[in-house]
Amino acid sequence: MTDMSFGGPWTKEKLEILERYLDAYTTALKNQPFHLIYVDAFAGEGSWRPNTPYASEDYGDFEEIRDGSSRIALKIEDKPFDRFVFIEKDLSRCESLRELQQEFPHRSIEINNEDANEALISFCDTLENHERAVVFLDPFATQVSWESVARLAGTKKADCWILFPLSAIARQMPRNQDPPDAWAANLDRVFGGRNYWRDLYRTSPQLSMFGDEPGLERPGGSGRIADNYRVRLEEVFEQVAPTRRIFRNSRNSPMFELFFAASNPRGAPIAITIADHILKHW
Template identity: 40%
Template sequence: MANLQEFGGDWTQEKLFRVRSYLSAYTQALKNKNFNLVYIDAFAGTGYRNLKIDETSTDLLFPDQAGHDAEALHAGSARIALEMEPPFSWYYFIEQDKEKCGELERLRTEFPDKARQIRIINDDANATLQKISLVQWKQKNLRGVLFLDPFGMNVSWNTIEAVARTEAIDMWYLFPLGVGVNRLLRKDGNIPEGWRRRLENIFGNSDWEGLFYKKEVLPNLFGEEEIVSKTGDFKQITDYFVTRLQTIFPGVAGNPLQLMNSRSNPLYLLCFAASNKKGAPIALKIAEHILRGRRP
């Protein structure tokens, strides 16, 4: 079961601190290896918005993400990667919003020595990552780090599987624990069909319902009735998702970082998984150490 770490308050800085720490260790560890290193930011320019929840909606309401400051911090992940020394060989910034892609273009001016290595892709992140997974990573001598910091529950399990198939990418994934998944898991189990599809899409199957809910047949004035109640808490959801990752990755951090807001409500789960079997042990050792540590 996952050994959960918890940090509240300034969660945006917490996630970026962990990613920065790993990228620094990663580029140092592989600087004398014969690899072309790739950094991929799959939602590189996504801003935070308020959206209404309904059962047909493709997005969710995330009040904890609202505000200009949060947007600016999110965009910082691309700059963090570009600041790394030794550098990556290539930088792929994926963003579906055309205007945001324009903003990302400024990075070429900010980092002129790396301008030719920057690739900005104006497309859906899931579609792009599933194409990237088709690249012959071993033949091209590639190794990479992927940062998945999506808006809402936009990452498909098919995409996670595609990343694992590369056998070359280390993945950091900001999983929408409290702001997404837990909100859709209604206490009475009466989950709208649209929400159910979103849960199945993010988990990759439908067995979560039997794990997070309990059914009881109780007597009433008219005979008996079936009562459904939610039993899955944040710890159980965390354990389940870590177990799901372990079915496709050779290495998964057992201490994902729970990020909370200033009211100590869980927002996200920062997860790590390594897809290269040979490199997974050392990658896990570094990642789990970073997840345990406190930010200065």
């Protein structure tokens, strides 16, 4: 196992939401003729260890190694997924995933040591009519490109849990000036275009830093950034779960917002009902 210590109480919460969804979703589709695929695009290594300083207050068993998303998906029993696609850029984590694979010899598992965006686009190209996928996008920061999300939506066969990196995005959107070019390019990649984040800025009554032109301001908190991303999701997916789940750090600052979006016109109502119920109650 590599040093996969990250997150805190919200990591546990995020993974519980995923587990409950995978369990309920596979059961709901039990008698349907679909071939079900679970895609973990930031698969990690199968387990994790809480590491935030305040986590010990919340976890009696602080040092306990916990199941990560890939292992959680493999353990779904009632109606297991027919195929698992684990994408992980880090080679040593892929080695841990191969050990995990040995523990589940009867599951059909692919491990791709690749960049998630590239692997997801290839995956979308191969999805067949009788297949349905649940895709978990669980990055550390701003790795998920809009192109990948839009391609997944375009398959009309994939439903996605998307962990949107609120604090990492907010850091790249200064309050009183335009982001530098590199950050702007990154925001373009995440939102799929400049107007989708740039409209959060407006001219300010204050003059710019140089005093020769109107200044800029980005009013409101990171909730407005998430609202814009939600609108983007609604443009490409059939439905987006209405309930918000924001994960905060120990200082109560928003870190991530978890979205669920469904792409299949016939399947979306049931998928959204399940996901929204879980988002509301857990």
